[in-house]
Amino acid sequence: MKELWSIFVKGIILENPILVLALSLCPALAVTSSVITSLTMGLTVMFVITANNVSVSIIRNFVNPTVRVPVYIVSIATIVTVVQLVLQAYFPVLYKALGIYLALVVVFAIILARAEVFASKNNVIRSFFDGLGMGCGFAIAMVVIGGVREIFGAGTILGYNIMPASYDAPLLLILPAGAFIVIGYLVGGCKILAEYIESKA
Amino acid sequence: MGEYLTLFISAVIVNNFVLTKFLGMCVFFGVSKNLNASLGMGMAVTAVMTLSSGMAWLAYTYVLMPFNLAFLQTVVFVLLIASFVQLLELVTKKSTPALYNMWGIYLVLIAVNCVVLAVPLLNVESHFSFAKSIVNAFGSGAGFGVAIVLLASCREKLRLADVPKPLEGLGVAFIVVGMMALSFLGFSGMISL
Numbered sequence: 001m002k003e004l005w006s007i008f009v010k011g012i013i014l015e016n017p018i019l020v021l022a023l024s025l026c027p028a029l030a031v032t033s034s035v036i037t038s039l040t041m042g043l044t045v046m047f048v049i050t051a052n053n054v055s056v057s058i059i060r061n062f063v064n065p066t067v068r069v070p071v072y073i074v075s076i077a078t079i080v081t082v083v084q085l086v087l088q089a090y091f092p093v094l095y096k097a098l099g100i101y102l103a104l105v106v107v108f109a110i111i112l113a114r115a116e117v118f119a120s121k122n123n124v125i126r127s128f129f130d131g132l133g134m135g136c137g138f139a140i141a142m143v144v145i146g147g148v149r150e151i152f153g154a155g156t157i158l159g160y161n162i163m164p165a166s167y168d169a170p171l172l173l174i175l176p177a178g179a180f181i182v183i184g185y186l187v188g189g190c191k192i193l194a195e196y197i198e199s200k201a
Numbered sequence: 202m203g204e205y206l207t208l209f210i211s212a213v214i215v216n217n218f219v220l221t222k223f224l225g226m227c228v229f230f231g232v233s234k235n236l237n238a239s240l241g242m243g244m245a246v247t248a249v250m251t252l253s254s255g256m257a258w259l260a261y262t263y264v265l266m267p268f269n270l271a272f273l274q275t276v277v278f279v280l281l282i283a284s285f286v287q288l289l290e291l292v293t294k295k296s297t298p299a300l301y302n303m304w305g306i307y308l309v310l311i312a313v314n315c316v317v318l319a320v321p322l323l324n325v326e327s328h329f330s331f332a333k334s335i336v337n338a339f340g341s342g343a344g345f346g347v348a349i350v351l352l353a354s355c356r357e358k359l360r361l362a363d364v365p366k367p368l369e370g371l372g373v374a375f376i377v378v379g380m381m382a383l384s385f386l387g388f389s390g391m392i393s394l
Contacts, residue, residue: 025226026315069312073283077276085272103275103322104315109227176221177382184375188367 004129011133013197017110018141018183019190024108027101028145029179035158037097038146039139044083044102046135049111051079053131056119072115073106080105110134141186148182149173205336212340215391218316219348220382225316229349230374239353243346247339249289249311250320253282254338257321258331278321286312316345352378 015021018028027045031037055075063071084102087095095102105111114134119127150156153173155163172178218224225246232242257278265271290308293301311317320341324334355377364373 023227025230026223029223029226070280070283073279074276077279081272081275084275100319100322100326104224104319106275106279107315107318172383175383175386176223177379177386179223180375180379180382184368184372184379187375188365188372191367191372 007126008129008133011137012140014194016137016141016190017134018138019187020194023110023113026104028142028183030101031098032142032146032149032179033174034150035143035146038142040094041098042139042142045105045108046139048079048083048105049114049135050128050131052076052111053114053119053127054124056115057122057124057127060120072112076111077106145182145186149178153178208333208336209340212337213344213347215388217344217348217385218341219345220385224319225314225345228314233349233353233356236353236357239349243349245308246311246345247342249286250317250342251335251339253285253317254321254324254334256281256285258324258334261325274325278318282317283312351381
């Protein structure tokens with residue numbers, strides 16, 4: 001049990017996919033101009049990475065190692081297509097907001113990396129928790145970035161006005177350039193946090 | 202002719218994929234530590250992107266459309282690109298080892314790169330003709346090359362600079378790209394398609 005917990009928790013800060021491993025940055029920049037799109041993308045990736053880890057760990061003993069990468073890609077692409085169709089049917093507005101980035105979940109490095117590094121060598125339960133933890137870390141980082149950009153860039157959170165009327169929101173944060181700069185400082189912050197955790201351990 | 206030139210320039214500068222659409226980030230930050238590597242990467246991306254966009258267009262128009270399978274486009278394009286990159290790797294290894302030594306390691310990285318998949322998808326979405334798809338892909342690749350070479354030259358200089366400890370490496374690279382994106386914003390509105 002303790003072991004599963006440590007597999008789960010390492011994805012959140014120490015090996016955070018976005019802020020520490022610097023994988024799958026495209027969505028972290030592109031769809032984080034508001035909290036709701038960040039959250040949807042975060043949950044989508046969390047689902048895909050967990051489902052893919054499970055399916056890869058089930059089939060790992062039957063797949064010839066030389067063709068493993070194409071097999072993983074097909075598995076990921078199938079799961080993503082399913083998510084895409086579901087979102088399109090039930091949440092058409094969010095589907096539109098995420099646009100092409102939803103289809104691009106297929107090529108997120110973090111998903112393939114977890115399949116290759118973890119799921120292809122571990123059993124189903126461990127792979128499930130690894131995917132869940134990594135997905136969780138991804139979703140948290142997305143929401144933090146989206147939160148900073150929405151609160152300070154637009155003065156709202158989840159669409160509700162929270163800043164006083166005199167607050168003059170800097171447009172920069174909503175622009176592409178703002179995304180890069182916010183992530184730059186968050187990467188620094190995450191480094192300080194990780195060092196603090198390690199020095200205590 | 203003019204139409205194609207506009208499309209090309211808009212893909213390189215105005216709608217630069219890296220700086221305005223945030224695609225290809227993993228490679229963009231991963232391989233931009235030195236100038237030579239980034240130059241090689243830029244060229245490899247351009248070549249793969251142009252050729253695979255052409256193939257994807259053919260596959261979409263002559264296979265997926267007639268059989269009403271457009272919803273499979275993501276799966277098909279990914280496989281097409283991955284297998285094409287593998288093929289390209291084998292061919293260059295045998296026929297032009299010099300080129301392979303320059304590109305080889307990057308080719309594997311490109312196989313699962315979002316920008317290479319995004320361009321064919323966007324081409325299909327905007328109903329481009331075959332020639333336009335190729336021009337757009339070539340311009341997008343060149344734009345990626347310009348951005349990665351610029352970033353690599355900045356990072357080579359940054360190595361000598363005194364950066365606050367937690368921001369060293371990745372953190373400051375992001376901030377520099379932020380500034381680059383800001384300056385490329387000056388081009389927006391210059392060309393409207």
